[in-house]
Amino acid sequence: MAAEAVAVAATDLASIQAQQVGMKAIGAGLAVGLTGIGTGVAEMGIGAAAVGAIAENKDFFGLGLLFTVIPETIVIFGLVVGLLLLFL
Amino acid sequence: MLKPKQMSRLLIAASRDQMAPVIAELYRHNLFHIEEYVDAGAEGYEGFKIGTPLSGASEKSADLIKIRAITNAVALNADDVESGPSCSRDELQTRIERELPLLEREVEELTVRRSKLDTRVKELEQKISEITPFLNVPVDLNLYHGYKRFTTIAGYVSREVSLSVPCEMHLAKGKEKNFLVVVFLTEQKAEVEKALQEAGFQSVPVPDESGSARGRIEFYSGEIATLNKEILEISSQLESVKQKHAGFLVACEELLKSEVDQTEAPLRFATTKQTFVAEGWVPSDKVTAVTNSLIHAAEGKIFVTVLPTDLEHDNVPVEYNNPDFAKPTQVLMDVYSRPKYTEVDPTLMISIVFPLFFGLIVGDVGYGLIFLAMALGLRKFLKGEAGGQLLDVLRNASISTIFFGIIFSEFLGFAIPGWNPVIYSRHLMSEHGGHGPNIPELMVLSIWIGIVHLTLGRILGMYNHAKQDHGHHRTLAVMANFGWLAVMWGIILAIWSMAAIPLMPNLTGMPVVFAVAGMGVNISLIIGIVLILVGIIFIARENFLEVIELPTIVSHVLSYARIVAVGLSGVAIAMVVNYMTFEMFINPALENFTIVSIVMILIGLGIFLFGHLLNIALSILGGGLHSIRLHYVEFFTKFYKGGGQKYNPFGMKRKFTEE
Numbered sequence: 001m002a003a004e005a006v007a008v009a010a011t012d013l014a015s016i017q018a019q020q021v022g023m024k025a026i027g028a029g030l031a032v033g034l035t036g037i038g039t040g041v042a043e044m045g046i047g048a049a050a051v052g053a054i055a056e057n058k059d060f061f062g063l064g065l066l067f068t069v070i071p072e073t074i075v076i077f078g079l080v081v082g083l084l085l086l087f088l
Numbered sequence: 089m090l091k092p093k094q095m096s097r098l099l100i101a102a103s104r105d106q107m108a109p110v111i112a113e114l115y116r117h118n119l120f121h122i123e124e125y126v127d128a129g130a131e132g133y134e135g136f137k138i139g140t141p142l143s144g145a146s147e148k149s150a151d152l153i154k155i156r157a158i159t160n161a162v163a164l165n166a167d168d169v170e171s172g173p174s175c176s177r178d179e180l181q182t183r184i185e186r187e188l189p190l191l192e193r194e195v196e197e198l199t200v201r202r203s204k205l206d207t208r209v210k211e212l213e214q215k216i217s218e219i220t221p222f223l224n225v226p227v228d229l230n231l232y233h234g235y236k237r238f239t240t241i242a243g244y245v246s247r248e249v250s251l252s253v254p255c256e257m258h259l260a261k262g263k264e265k266n267f268l269v270v271v272f273l274t275e276q277k278a279e280v281e282k283a284l285q286e287a288g289f290q291s292v293p294v295p296d297e298s299g300s301a302r303g304r305i306e307f308y309s310g311e312i313a314t315l316n317k318e319i320l321e322i323s324s325q326l327e328s329v330k331q332k333h334a335g336f337l338v339a340c341e342e343l344l345k346s347e348v349d350q351t352e353a354p355l356r357f358a359t360t361k362q363t364f365v366a367e368g369w370v371p372s373d374k375v376t377a378v379t380n381s382l383i384h385a386a387e388g389k390i391f392v393t394v395l396p397t398d399l400e401h402d403n404v405p406v407e408y409n410n411p412d413f414a415k416p417t418q419v420l421m422d423v424y425s426r427p428k429y430t431e432v433d434p435t436l437m438i439s440i441v442f443p444l445f446f447g448l449i450v451g452d453v454g455y456g457l458i459f460l461a462m463a464l465g466l467r468k469f470l471k472g473e474a475g476g477q478l479l480d481v482l483r484n485a486s487i488s489t490i491f492f493g494i495i496f497s498e499f500l501g502f503a504i505p506g507w508n509p510v511i512y513s514r515h516l517m518s519e520h521g522g523h524g525p526n527i528p529e530l531m532v533l534s535i536w537i538g539i540v541h542l543t544l545g546r547i548l549g550m551y552n553h554a555k556q557d558h559g560h561h562r563t564l565a566v567m568a569n570f571g572w573l574a575v576m577w578g579i580i581l582a583i584w585s586m587a588a589i590p591l592m593p594n595l596t597g598m599p600v601v602f603a604v605a606g607m608g609v610n611i612s613l614i615i616g617i618v619l620i621l622v623g624i625i626f627i628a629r630e631n632f633l634e635v636i637e638l639p640t641i642v643s644h645v646l647s648y649a650r651i652v653a654v655g656l657s658g659v660a661i662a663m664v665v666n667y668m669t670f671e672m673f674i675n676p677a678l679e680n681f682t683i684v685s686i687v688m689i690l691i692g693l694g695i696f697l698f699g700h701l702l703n704i705a706l707s708i709l710g711g712g713l714h715s716i717r718l719h720y721v722e723f724f725t726k727f728y729k730g731g732g733q734k735y736n737p738f739g740m741k742r743k744f745t746e747e
Contacts, residue, residue: 062423066720069713072650073643079653080531080646087527 028082035078042071092433092732093409094372097123097397100382101365102390108142110366111353113385115346117378118739121369121405125358139354139364148351151184152344154192159337161199162330166338166743167471176746180343183336195329202322209315212308219308221267221292222301224260230298232269239277242269243284243291251283265290339744346740353738367395369405369735404429407735414439416480424720425730431552434728438719441541442481445715447488448534449655450707451514452662454500456489458704485711500700501662514659530652532591538648538722539580545726546573552727564630571626572726576641578619585613644722651718654710658703665699668692 050064098120102110114120127138159165175183221242222229232240244265251257255272268289272280297304358365370378379392397404406426408418410433417439427433450456463483470479493499497509509515512526512533546569553565584595600608627634673692677685724730 062425062720065713066424066717069717070721072714072717073647076647076650076653079657080649083527083653083656084531087525 039075136358139359145351405735406732419477443488446485447492451492453493459486534651549727568630571623574623581616669696
């Protein structure tokens with residue numbers, strides 16, 4: 001009787017652990033995906049304005065690039081969180 | 089190093105008849121950055137006027153415009169011409185007088201003929217597009233016009249229409265809209281137009297042609313083909329002109345440009361009736377040489393002196409002063425902004441740190457070798473100065489990539505056989521021996537890089553403010569920079585005191601002073617909090633609003649985690665490509681070899697090639713952009729302002745002509 005209970009508990013534990021691994025993977029995916037959307041939305045306006053400015057004055061290229069990549073940090077944070085979730 | 093080249097302000101005064109030899113001498117040296125004279129009644133310049141060009145300026149300009157018209161017409165670029173044997177001035181001068189008018193006429197005739205033919209082709213194409221809709225109407229084109237009592241209209245309608253007035257109409261059904269031709273009595277025009285308007289009618293002009301629509305289109309197409317053949321012939325003639333005279337044209341342009349520059353130089357000088365005064369900047373180590381040769385050229389009848397430099401008000405031109413290996417990186421500096429004369433020139437630091445970041449991000453021997461091959465191979469195609477510098481930057485980055493590839497033991501995403509990663513592994517799969525990825529360690533390592541880099545940036549900021557500012561503001565600005573540094577280290581100390589992090593000092597075991605809410609507050613935490621508070625006070629003293637920027641301290645340090653994150657994403661792409669190629673296609677194909685296997689192997693190779701090409705493009709973009717961004721956004725905002733004026737000496741580097 002007791003042995004059966006232990007066996008049931010063990011399989012339960014294994015499935016719970018597997019679920020947790022899956023949840024981590026989903027979390028990592030959400031972290032990268034949602035931050036990617038955030039970066040995209042943020043860069044949309046900046047990028048369009050920067051291209052317009054560069055078309056008028058090529059010297060603006062450096063500064064334009066700089067402004068455009070500023071929101072990139074958001075997705076990098078997402079990527080970092082994703083990596084930490086998967087490997088830590 | 090770390091400072092722009094030292095400049096001296098030179099004042100040259102001489103009588104007007106010395107103007108030509110002095111200008112020629114200055115031009116030859118290519119060192120004198122002219123400070124343009126503005127007629128604004130500056131102190132000591134009363135009665136001076138802007139000079140007038142030397143004689144022959146307008147003829148030379150006209151010749152230069154002719155040459156440029158020709159080079160434009162034949163699409164000749166001086167960068168594409170190898171510098172051949174250079175011609176002497178006199179020889180060129182006689183050739184310009186003799187050959188230029190002939191050449192000009194020849195090229196002009198050809199271009200005029202070509203543009204006429206181009207217009208004719210456009211007209212014919214227009215006619216074809218007008219006739220095309222009528223292809224589906226089985227009526228000759230001459231039946232559409234020539235009536236006294238009838239009117240023809242044609243156009244597109246979205247749906248079928250029926251007209252209440254007597255008419256003849258043909259509807260050709262199309263995919264999206266239908267083409268309609270209607271012939272009706274002219275007096276009923278108003279009713280017809282009203283009915284058609286209700287059906288969403290869009291009219292097209294009825295072509296004034298005769299014969300069948302198909303026949304006309306074929307006729308015009310034939311004509312266009314002959315015209316295009318003629319255009320091609322003219323283009324090849326222009327090309328042969330370009331081949332034949334390329335050397336002459338670029339040499340002419342260079343000579344005339346130098347002469348125009350010289351004859352127009354007095355427009356930038358201050359002059360009186362008898363004398364002229366020129367001010368400008370010369371690198372300090374060249375002052376004696378320039379002065380001596382000017383005195384020699386003017387036979388002693390000249391006054392040259394060095395004026396004191398006023399760092400606050402003078403706009404001193406900036407010329408980089410870097411060791412050879414750091415010179416290519418100047419192109420990255422110029423993209424952002426040239427340093428001011430008084431501030432630290434960070435080119436040398438970027439030239440070391442940028443390749444390191446790039447290497448850390450890409451870190452793959454195979455990709456490094458490909459980048460190296462690109463940097464050496466593309467040199468033939470990228471001829472401009474900036475292009476060459478960029479390739480040099482890529483070359484340095486690729487060497488660093490190979491170095492870190494060996495450290496990480498990576499070759500096109502595979503582990504190098506028999507070689508374990510020296511410090512930390514980035515291999516996401518550990519089944520091929522070795523251990524799995526050391527993500528936390530790598531992450532902490534990149535945070536360390538960030539801490540060191542930003543600390544350096546803030547120290548440079550303190551130095552710059554100490555040098556550029558004056559008085560009370562100077563103290564405040566230096567203190568504010570120290571404040572930012574104190575807050576950053578305070579936060580770091582506080583984190584160390586509360587949590588143990590791999591590869592970072594563990595201060596959780598420091599003696600506890602008192603406890604708050606069951607949590608021990610130890611000495612290092614107190615020091616950290618004090619540093620944060622002191623820092624905030626320093627920052628707020630300079631500008632209170634800056635305090636809202638405090639979170640950027642954390643985000644800027646964490647931003648350096650991208651070095652690992654972007655690098656790992658590259659490794660992951662390479663790994664996926666390799667997995668697909670070998671595990672999904674090539675290995676199964678080899679296990680059980682049939683005809684289908686050959687196709688599978690080919691598909692596998694295709695995936696391998698395409699995937700790695702994609703990853704190479706992403707690596708250059710990711711590695712380059714993120715490394716430079718860490719400099720521009722995180723590093724430069726701590727100390728660098730830029731906005732210096734480029735040192736642009738009067739003169740040119742001669743490529744095709746002699747003095």
